[in-house]
Amino acid sequence: MKRTIKYYRIIWFRHDLPAGLSVFLVALPLCLGIAMASGAPLYAGLLSGIIGGLLTALISGSQLAVSGPAAGLTTITAATIISLGDYRLFLLAVIIAGLFQLLLGIMKLGGIANYFPSSVIKGMLAAIGIILILKQIPLALGYDQPDFWTSGVLKLFSPENFLGSIENFNEHLTKGVIIITVVSLFILIILYQPFARKYDIIPIPLIVVAAGIIINIIFSNTGSELTLKQSQLVNIPDNIFAGIIFPDFAKFFSDSEIWKSGIIIGLLATLETLLCIEAVDKLDRHNRITPVNRELVAQGIGNITCGILGAIPITAVVVRGAANVDAGGRTKLSAFTHGLLLLLAVVLVPFMLNKIPYASLSAILMVTGYNLTKPKLYRNMWSLGWKQFLPFIITIIVILSTDLLIGVSIGLLLSIYFIVQNNFKADYKITSTVINGIETEYIKLNSNVTFLNKVNLRKALDEVPENSVLTIDGSLCNFIDYDILEIISEYESKASDRNIELHLIGIERVSVTAVH
Secondary structure, eight states, X not given: OHHHHXXXXXXXXXXXXXXXXXXXXXXXXXXXXXXXXXXXXXHHHHHHHHHIIIIIXXXXXXXXXXXXXXXXXXXXXXXXXXXXXOHHHHHHHHHHHHHHHHHHHHTTOGGGGGGSOHHHHHHHHHHHHHHHHHHHHHHHHTOSOOSOSSSOGXXXXXXXXXXXXXXXXXXXXXXXXXXXXXXXXXXXXXXXXXXXHTTOOSOHHXXXXXXXXXXXXXXXHTTOTTOOOXXXXXOOOTTTTTXXXXXXXXXXXXXXXXXXXXXXXXXXXXXXXHXXXXXXXXXXXXXXXXXXXXXXXXXXXXXHHHHHHTOOOEEEOHHHHHHHHHTTOOSTHHXXXXXXXXXXXXXXXXXXXXXXXXHHHHHHHHHHHHHHSOHHHHHHHHHTOHHHHHHHHHHHHHHHHSOHHHHHHHHHHHHHHHHHHHHHHHSEEEEEEEETTXXXXXXXEOSEEOGGGHHHHHHHHHTSOSSOEEEEEOTTOSEEOHHHHHHHHHHHHHHHHTTOXXXXXXXXXXXOOXXX
């Protein structure tokens, strides 16, 4: 027992503590930003991050996934708060979302994640990487906190953001921020090189953040015009939890809209969590697989707690999980450490956090994004052929144009199309052969033949020439759908009209009844 405790203490100190610190530095601005983008109080985003780290991480079976407020839910969260007209009612919807997820986990319905193809998951990861990079560019150049947390890269083209404000470029561009961004990226690139990782004692993101703080202090103390504005620094108010709003349980059954909104939030949070868990498992160097039903139970309990304590909903988040993997996290203690650091930082040293430049944090996120969408990934997917590359690239394009769930859905439909197309080709074969000295058109049905083969089978039967012999062989089939048997039985009368001699092997004739 002592040996086990010592082992985990060493793992935590060497790997999970630095990784937890890295994830904390990534999660902090995202918690604040997602709360702002959702139209919720600032404390709600931080509280969600703390609950995701301290509670959900311990219940979850995932060793590397990190839960917290998700950018993918900002749209539905903001819309629900507005439609219900009362934040206390919104919190009831969050509780219902958690109950829904808990029920799915108990009923063991989390296996839906296994039906998402690898190409789609890789496309989702690559798209998130691109979004991370693009949406950090305004901060990296000195724009005052543009709306870069909302889903959809097209938001960058809106009038209030970077590309829409190109005519005022010089007004927004901040030289001090650009210097900090360049220095931060330089440090990250150098220290992430293999030769530097041998001396990886202090977490690299901590070095980057410290460098950003020091540079801005030098600017400030020398009275330089390069000094950053307060809006370009993390801003956490004192006593942030003083105004916590709690749910109004008296109205739990008063409005069906609360339940409808709760189920929608629960469904979207579940899909996003399952996709993210699948993605993070693919990043795990030790190939550990997360028990998805336990994950849904953990997320459900987490969201119930979020609703009770006044926080916005949480999911497993790819950005945090990827940052955890990138920083060398080994066990769930890294996620727990990140939650603990969030709590301690917000309660004990908010004044220290308010010295961190957004530029340093944006540099960390850009490097994390690049690791998710490296050119090597695109070359590899291209080498696998169109049936892998097309769902991959379409998933990326649609996610960038709309949002994560729509992009994944389109990518999944495209993958299903290729599966169906292969099914058309694989489940029967048409040849011309000679049987007992007679030239015969021969259709051999293979394995399982379903209704998906109806169109092509009808077409093949119609192309059989008149005055010929046709043999349809189903002797090797494990299963023949009734629809296929019906088509073959219907064809018997047509074959007689066209003077086609029809032979069936291992195929049951069914009665064909016309329905009018």
